[in-house]
Amino acid sequence: MNSYTEENYLKAIYKLTEQSEGNITTNAIAEVMNTKAASVTDMVKKLADKKLVNYAKYQGVRLTKKGEDIAIQIIRKHRLWECFLVNKLNFKWDEVHDIAEELEHINSTTLVDRLDEFLGFPKFDPHGDPIPSKNGIFSANNFYKLLKLNEGDIGKVAGVCDHSNTFLQYLEKQKLGLGTSISLTEKNEYDQSVVITTADGRAIFLSKEVANNILVAI
């Protein structure tokens, strides 16, 4: 059994691994965990003792298979609970992260599997992130950054890259929720801003920054 804190470190290391090549540095972990590098060193040693990470002094860490499996199961729980909160309890997509952060540590395989079934085995969470299956497999998707699409392309909003509340609330205000059908009507070379049109005919201007954080299924 791993502590709440150990689980959070594993999850953090997993997410850093997704974003960068090579070993994960102590400072990078300290940053996302909101602690100091010295604390990370302590914890990393403990995780190494438990064979959850490979660690050599000054070389950073990498999750072992065992550590990765645990991290994936935590992500599975987090995303399933987010589905529950949004689909069953009518939370908005910008309200669920902190609660799911707590719920993800509830310890019962049966609970997770029953929840999965209750929700109809969803493949993606309310932000479009894939939900790993019971045995840790992520569904493939065909999502592309809105910024990379060409004029005339059509699709549906399928996910976000930035999960911050301010970004999610901005999309909400523009009525760009998951599943919204859009077409790319205009690309501005100069600042890379775009204009999209929704199914109900609204034209929406989006900056490069925004377009880069919206994923579209085409």
Place this chain on the structure above:
Amino acid sequence: MNSYTEENYLKAIYKLTEQSEGNITTNAIAEVMNTKAASVTDMVKKLADKKLVNYAKYQGVRLTKKGEDIAIQIIRKHRLWECFLVNKLNFKWDEVHDIAEELEHINSTTLVDRLDEFLGFPKFDPHGDPIPSKNGIFSANNFYKLLKLNEGDIGKVAGVCDHSNTFLQYLEKQKLGLGTSISLTEKNEYDQSVVITTADGRAIFLSKEVANNILVAI
């Protein structure tokens, strides 16, 4: 904000208060918390500093209004989660306690209230225990111990006094779940055992110990 551990102490003290008169002793708390008396003394001092209990050395403790309110909210969460697990995720009534013990510490008033609504504002949990409302009010019930009923009385199984898995599983085996209609057909003076008859005509023999732990709504 109170820690997970502080919440468990408050809940333990609340439950002991339900069962006994006067102040709650250090040893009694140590027993239900599975710790030593010395640890309880430390925690009780902390809770007293936070004005959650009244405490005087060697005199035991009593919850303040503030402490009691927190305890009741934890019980509310515990029982609502038990309803969720049984009614929505098809857990059996003997499988939910440990999971609810974790879920009860999830910190979000909105979550609890939305869950309450999602479940249809249940008044009793899967063991027949009353669920306090948002403002801490418990529903009254008209439940009587099966042992105290008279021959010919009819009613429905509405709750249990013993919440142990062995007891719940025993009732399960006898197909005496919550809501089962029964009539008391025979009382044996000698050993206080009883015979009840279910709606579908099964006669079930129950010892004094069992009859004393079954609550019936008449």
Place this chain on the structure above:
DNA sequence: CATATAATTTAGACTAACCTAAAATATCCA
């Protein structure tokens, strides 16, 4: 009512997870 026993508290120590400051190592660049 005095003393034996039981309950409670204090004292001092442990672990997990964190911290700061200092030491050790790695990296970068002139």
Place this chain on the structure above:
DNA sequence: TGGATATTTTAGGTTAGTCTAAATTATATG
């Protein structure tokens, strides 16, 4: 390639919650 700088680790300390053993207070009984 040799400093300068940045990163990481070590050393030593803190807090929450626990423990054991000893000291204190309450209670019970002859």
